[in-house]
Amino acid sequence: MQMNADYTSFVAVGDSFTEGMSDLLPDGTYRGWADLLAARLAARTPGFRYANLAVRGKLIGQIVAEQTGPAAAMRADVVTLVGGLNDTLRPRCDMGRVKGLLDEAAERLAPSCRRLVLMRSPGRNGPVMDRFRPRMEELFAHVDTVAARHGALVVDLYGSGALGDPRLWDADRLHLTAEGHRRVAEAVWQTLGLPAREDWRAPLPPAAVPGWTARRAGDLRFARRHLGPWIGRRLTGRSSGDDLPPKRPELLPYEPPPGS
Template sequence: MADDSRNNQQHTIGSYAAIGDSFTEGVGDPGPDGTFVGWADRFAVLLADRLPAPDPAAGSEDFPHLDSPHGDFRYANLAVRGRLLDQIVEEQVPRAKELAPDLVTFCAGGNDIIRPGTDPDDLAERFERAVADLSNAVGTVMVTTGFDTRGVPVLRHMRGKIATYNVHLRAIADRYRCPVLDLWSLRSVQDRRAWDADRLHLSPEGHTRVALRAAQVLGHDVPADPDQPWPPQAQRRPFDERRDNIQWAREYLVPWIGRRLRGESSGDHVEAKRPDLLPL
């Protein structure tokens, strides 16, 4: 695990806004109401649990936030699936600055990286301008790196581009004193079970482990080790792998290619699920 202790933020966080794409929106982690949960929502709960409990003697009419078990803590999630870096900077960064929370998590560039011809050096320059802009308006900006994709069939060949982008992100974080949520070093999410059936988004357990790691980065105690080993799994037969690959291509790869050819995005007509800083 990478040592980000120099970036640990020990102060209490009373408000948090997440910006990004499908990863931060929570795709792959469906909730009971039809919306996605995801690591950012789970991380928000971990942050809220650190706030002092509300005073039961205070009247809820005078202090409406006391109806919430998490007291004053407020959370916004501005992320929308399919968004490219420039779209996130244009649509979400201004709103995050307007909300001015104590913490912003910034994860962007993944959808750019998987497009042919993307230059990770140029992408990082645009990312840095957004970090500089955010740093002047909010309390803390947590920078999120990309995953190690060596075990992901579709994304394995992009591993070098992702690694280059990650090096830039760490340098940017150093320059602006940002904590780093290093997903490349989180070994537990390299297991197949950490990923949804589409192989592009995390499963509920994968999102949970990322949330735990994010809390660790801020120096918080967490209820479980995000890198704890997965239970042993039976060996899969080559026939099963081939069958799963064919089914995956039919259900996910072909529709994805179709959307690309038509110039469509999975995020078309999708809006942020929590556009305002609200109590949990």
């Protein structure tokens, strides 16, 4: 792929991962890898435009219904599509339907942009995520198939051992920290053919392993503050993104937010 490519616009499509949770800014909003990538692309190209249609909690069917049409209409140079992982975390998941919808999303978006970028999302190492890994890996295998079918690029975040390190994940064990998002932005940057600034796959320095008591206390805090409410939303059919608008619904010139 051509290095030093110029991109004039970027639209991000997806769920909480693309919205930027849990890369929290001082004003209480989320930044995330897509904002970081937009900032870097904007620094190269005057008048660079950016939209982020992602909303936390969205399933792939909602992404297709609510985001792909507006994204395709924007005719951006770069479109990133990340979705389906929330579906795999549901107790009941029709993987055939999920894979079909992912293909439908790519079919809508690929003709509308210069570069469609798909991702094999990162997964945190740990017993909770291990339960869902077979579904995740089935989804990621299909991501490769969809990319080949539509000429899309794939960022293999799941294949990076570093991004599975629990230290790059927030206390909810579902969303990356600021450092994790920074690494994802670098990974997408490189996949777009732009010159590497660092090795985003580099492992973190060794750290002391917490004792059994500290680990159990952490597990209890996680269950009380995050896992319990998450299960409650699943049982009642609610989502963390209900009634929330996209973070950046229009393709407008990018200006970094205060405190970013």
